[in-house]
Amino acid sequence: MLRPALLALFLTGATAPAFAQPPTETVPLLREIKQWVIGCDNLRNCHALSAPSGVDEEDYSSLTLHLWHQAGPQGYLRLRFDHRGEDVDLSTLLLDGKPLGLELTQDLHIELDDQGGDPEVQSFGGIEDAAARRWLQRLRNGQRLQLPGDEAAHVSLSGLSASLLLMDAVQGRLDNVTALSRPGKGAASEVAPRAPAPVLRKFTAAAPLTAEEQAGLVAAALQAVKPEEGEPEATVGALTAQQAMTVTRYDCAAYNCEFDVSSRERQAPYKETPMDLQPLPLEDAALQGSVGYDEASGTLSYFYKQRGIGDCGGGASWVFDGKRFQLSEFHRMPRCTGVGYGDWPALWTTVPAP
Template sequence: MLRAVVLSLLVLGAAPCLARELPEQAPLWLQQEGWISACNNRRDCQLLYAPNIELAEPVNHLTLLIRSQAGPEGQLQLQLEHQGAPFDPAALRLDGQPLDPGLLAALVQEQESADSTRQQQYFRVDDQPLARQWLARLRSRQVLELPGEQPAQVLLKGLPDLLQGVDQVQQRQGTVSALAAPGEQPRSAVPGVRPAQAMRPYPGVKPLGTRERAGLLAAVQATLPAPKAEEDDDYVMPPRIEVYPLTAQQALVFEFSDCGAYICLFDISSRSRTAPYALQPLQMQALPEGSVDHAGGINYYPETGVLSSFLMGRGVGDCGEMASWHFDGQAFQLTDYRRMPSCSGLGYEHWPVLWSAEAPKRP
């Protein structure tokens, strides 16, 4: 993947202004004391406390996710996830004390999918006043705990500073919707977010013919070093090549090498669909800073113009990176990128998101 130009994070002022709008592009990533703070290009933010989980250890873990949408009408959601034997939320303790009955009543349990093999419980708080009551209690305490022989804990020490960081990114300081220290200014004082730039639809493409495919594969193969014999000490498996139609004139080429159980090194390029199958420019929006390039797996679907990549931190797929792009006939536009450094048992739908954009549907 092509390396991104580093997207600068703006230094945001402390006093929001009604007439001002937030810039669209501002991915933010921070790890601190077991917490992950991530804000995507739309300045929707997530705070996630997720411990690493060894596959062989007994499972009893708590994960806390706080989502804050950008803009004056942005919603706040809290989600508590537990892995282990089912428990009654009344067993939770905040600094050793039971939680208020009103806070417990605000927890709405989500049902785990029927095909799941993990012992997981999800509880969320969607009601806005109650979500803010929950947040007020959490930011003034040290630990949320599920007691037991091996207690499951969410350490809250660094939470106030992280909430303040989200307020700065979304310019909520001094407003009633501030997460760290609500003030007196109205919600309308929070800047809006500019609408996302519209993408061109995918125009479709004619499939590669047998002769085109054979010529492309031969042209790419000719650029590779001669394969080594299997008995050589420095033998490596020869690269695997995949070719796809991109436009009427261009083809997309993947070269995979040094493949392991679920990770390969790979290169992406574009070549002409006609002899001599020369290299062509390839426009592709790069990933936010801190991503891993040219490793993992990648797929392209010429029927839809969707390019996707994944990097799994381990075989069960509960950590790593995932991305997808939309091809608009000229360039690949990033539509989704999420990252999860902690192998915490969470599915990718709960991973922190650093980029989100909606691609137009084909007519």
Template sequence: MPRTTIPAVAGSRKAGATMACACACSGCHGWTAVPKWAPTVGRCSGAVKVERVKRTSGITPWQWMKHPRVALLLTLMTPSVVQAESAQAPLEAVPMYRQIKDWAVGCDNTRACTAVMAIDDDLMAGLQTIIRREAGPQGALELTLRVGPAFAEQVLLDGQALSANWQRIQLEYDFDLLLEDDEALALIRRLRNGTRLSSLTEDGELVASLQGLSGALLAIDAVQGRVGHADALVKVGDAPAADVPGAPDTVVLPQFIAAPRMSDEQAHEIGRVVKGQANVEGDVPGMSNSHYEVHPLDAANVLVILNVGCSGEFCANYLYRVSRAAPYQISEMAFEVPTPLLAPRLSGHVAFDAQSGQLFATDKSQVERGCGLIQQWRYDGERMRPERVARLDRCGYVKPQFWPVLWRVQE
């Protein structure tokens, strides 16, 4: 850092000599007077060199700061300090999932985020409202209202008609309203100050609570580094949108090659060995009511799924990787877990596709109510790696394709 020279005040006396430092650091701000016996280096946390200056007896540090040349230097230094601190501020860790009042928000490993109105809604009277935004300066933004096939052509914000250039998405059994990018941004900024969004239908009114929306939007801005930028959802600033951090690279998984099939006789032999060993070792309770599935993994190994204590399609599931040849080497199936938020939940329904190498895990009873956790993994030759994870904790009959996504890979 270059040495900073402090302007002297005319009429100063030697007897009143002091030291002063100019700190371009977070440790001290502005000019700091220090005793004349202090060392000339290292008084600021940035190790800025200082020079001995003289002042008139009785002139305080505050008077030094009022000197025109000093004030100008401080004015020039302060923005750079703030900008440097802002530039170094780390983004919030991902993946992230949070419930904020009546809204759920989640962001995946690419910093793409989804916010959804999330309430327990057994009567299905809620207006499902979904906000999605990709990371980066050019990140796409979408606002979706799931108004249903009986929509009566009117959307209200706190009881007042809300006009917008909606795109109408007609599906087989559903009807959605969609806004994108700048139009979505303008309307979302209006919604964040409201309390109630509703749509009129032939069957009555669908209502979305906006309590928690501002917090969910701020979480998205924080994850994507948009706070203080012109395109922020909440805390809009003067920083150009072009300066928003770019999206991280998407994870690429190795291509799965389908393994050779095995005979039914060999599959049953392997399944019986795994079931017998699990029963002997006692690591799986309730073995009396259990069954197994055997699937080829690769040329040397198979996957055995041991289902225990099933009630309908809900089971406790234990997964093993087993060598194809006797004596069978049995080990628990390994999972890559980048963060505890992605830890495998294998209670419920588990299915493996031997052609794609994909393992699916979910609780179907929850999914039917529009909530839960859906995990999709892919075998990479050694372990299962996460491919897609989506989550919604509150049950409001929201379809899984609208849930916050916590992990995704390049397709």
């Protein structure tokens, strides 16, 4: 996942003069190109990662290459390798069967994960902009990176060049000195400025529900669903002095459930009230898989797993401002490649209320 310092850079606003090459893609964007997945958020920050497209075991890779390019004239470029499994030495990496050499691999350093990430993942990255560009220049025309003696530790470079071109198009870098795929003579100051991040409006916590309110709301929520099998379960929490949130889980499959989510009056007969939920971009279906509401922060969230280990699917969270649930973040990963949720492409970025 992005470290706090990198996240702060992403969320810092930037301005620039008029630019010559406007962005040619709308955002948010999520696209699959051969053996790569590319996601760009509402600020035009982009993340590309290697992701085998096959479903057979031989297509699995324990090695993933991530590329982040921040939008804007001074937007930083970062490259990171993640390896799942035993400790490895990336100085031995082969490109199409030949050693990469220390001139590249010496730019890698082990990243210490203090963010509660997967202890089975070893990360190498933090490369400075110039070094990352040297890597990309070398890799663009290659076919495959691999650790010697480990068939599972590989990165297919099929689709990398097209992914870099797409990121440049999203950020208005075509024919610019800052481009990753097609650099030109355009000055960095001509790159499209990064869009300002939406600022979330504050949530003001309401008085907690009384025992009587909780019991009445749970009963009303359970009565509203008709499960095909099993007993439904309902949780409730305060929204405002007059409204409460109910989340009812039912008809669970192996690792996802159906949910009925509604806002209701806190007083009998606990009638449903309109719930204004900011829609997800890309026409994604919200509130599925696993859904929860935290009344302390006014946060409603979901996490949908496409398979049991939770390395692909979607997730988002919303913050209630007293009237509306504002979309706070949104992540999607369309391919199941062993990548944890914290490293799925971010498609919606905001900043907390001041």
